[in-house]
Amino acid sequence: MPNIDNIRDKNDQELLEELTSINRDMLDLKFKLETKQLANAFEIKKLKINKSRILTVIQERKILRS
DSSP: OOOOHHHHTTTTTHHHHHHHHHHHHHHHHHHHHHTTSSSOTTTHHHHHHHHHHHHEEEEEEHHHHH
């Protein structure tokens, strides 16, 4: 799980790509959870935390630009 400093080191394009990847992975994990194929439901929580961190950094950058 990347920490906030690692996320801040990435540029905007990398953050958007990672966000897209996380959204895709979350969708896959939710389908697996519903079909009882997911062994560790904590994976969804880890993805949500990473998504929140990325969105926080994106919002910080928007505030700094304005």
